[in-house]
Amino acid sequence: MRFPIHLNALRAFEASARYKSFSAAAEELNVTPAAVGQLVRSLEDWLGAPLFHRMKSGKVRLVPTETAEIALPDIRAGFDRLVIGLERLQESSASGVLTVSISPAFAAKWLLPRLERFQNICPNTDVRLDTSLKPVDFAVQRVDVGVRYGLGNWPGLTSEKLMDEEVYPVCAPNFLHKRGHFHHPDDLVKETLIHDLSMDSFTGFPTWSEWFKKAGIIEKVSTHNIQINNSAAVLQSTIDGNGIALARSVMVRDDLAAGRLIRLFPEIDYKSPLAYYIVYLPELAEVSKVIAFKDWLFTESESV
Template sequence: MRSPVHLNALRAFEASARHRSFSLAASELNVTPAAVGQLVRTLEDWLDAPLFHRGSTGRVRLVLTEAAERALPDIRAGFDGLSLGLARMREVSSNAVLTVTVSPAFAAKWLLPRLDRFQAAWPDVDVRLDTNLKLLDFAAQGIDIGVRYGRGAWPGLFAEKLMDEEVYPVCSPVLAAPNGAFQSVGDLAGQTLIHDLSVDPAAGFMTWEAWLQNAGAPEVPTARGLRINNSAAVLQAAIDGHGVALARSIMARDDLAAGRVVRLFPDITVPSALAYYVVHRPECAGLPKLTSFRDWLFSEADAAAGR
């Protein structure tokens, strides 16, 4: 089994089992579905046992045999170990690459304005940002560390809370100025409400409906308004005077400090059920470039909070 052919066959099997699809495995491995199928058959021939149940031609998802299901965690752990070994070998390079995954909005509103300070402190680490709304597979995509927004539980990843936040309405100073336009929450009625669709409300993400309920004004209508699936764009729409946005405090902090938006009803505090977490694979915790970036993230978060 030390043959490269069998190693490629194991890779094809692991990707096919993870995706439950030869086609999706082929896309990940940059080969054809037929090549993936042939590699899996090669492994099955060597084992003299099937790894997938061959169903009807209409079957959409692959179904593993019982033996394959039992073996999959060990094979996956083996590939994770290989990835970690390669990462440690790369650490000897003076130009170590650190691949960081964050959402596009978090990159634009929090990370990128501060990243120069990390690069000044660690000039030998080249940061590669992956700004993706999808939850990436750290091992498969070569991700070292990331910041995720949620409740703190993601399979296969160690999560450490970085920042809590609260949620509150903001608008441009021009919109807020006329005649003290917003004396009470009820004054939001008739305003254009800007809705953030970037996170599923089922995950605990604060919506206008939930915020108004917490603020004691559930009668304010929310059915109409401007809907945007990017938190940075939500803030930009508020800055440009297009309405009142329900802002996430971490995203809005710099815009508030610069006076680009103003917070409405500052006496009303509604904490978010979600928070920002630093995440990475547990087996990578000791990599120097990872720990350096993790420590820097926490120092920046403490500085932003005035700690």
């Protein structure tokens, strides 16, 4: 795409509008006030309309026209994206850093135990994990790739399904030994149930009530409850013998394999409508480090 106006003219216009002064804009841009004024006039000549009302009260004060005020947010956003793009080029060429956005629980229970294998096959790529629970703007925070949990639709991001998930009850071996064998799902109603509150914002995620309905139990769920807002902490509390959790299969996989937890009633199949997705900005689809990390994630997900 060819720009009809040189970027320097747009920079001069934006800075002049921000400071309401050619002189202050010139100081920021390290040019003369006359040069700034000439650049702004070239933009006005191309548009065929003024961009400022020039108010004289001792010194000339610039007041952007209504048209200019409307255009400024988009122009500023464009400059912000240019800065981000240049920083990405610098990061890619200088450090090979891959910034990955994931939840703290997914990091602790799935990614971190496997990450050494990625570093072995891509030793020149340094992985930086962003485990914030808050919504992440991939462009502003320069995130290269992420793993998100949901239905697969996130505005502005390309998503590829990584793993489906089941939910089922689990408990610690010692807990089961003390209680004896659970013969029927309704035996669990009398026990302390651990609830994962981190899933409350996900519409359709199976709860204990939903699992009991799937098992054919309509009566009220246990009044002995522990509520925790972190999936990894839910599993740790269960490992510690505090109760029975409705576990997420991806999160609990390693704990089951190691014998730290035991799955109860495996005959009851309850798949979550939500899944794990690899997500990234469309413009990063051909970046080699993103492709390498995606391929590795798919390999890891298929090997378990």
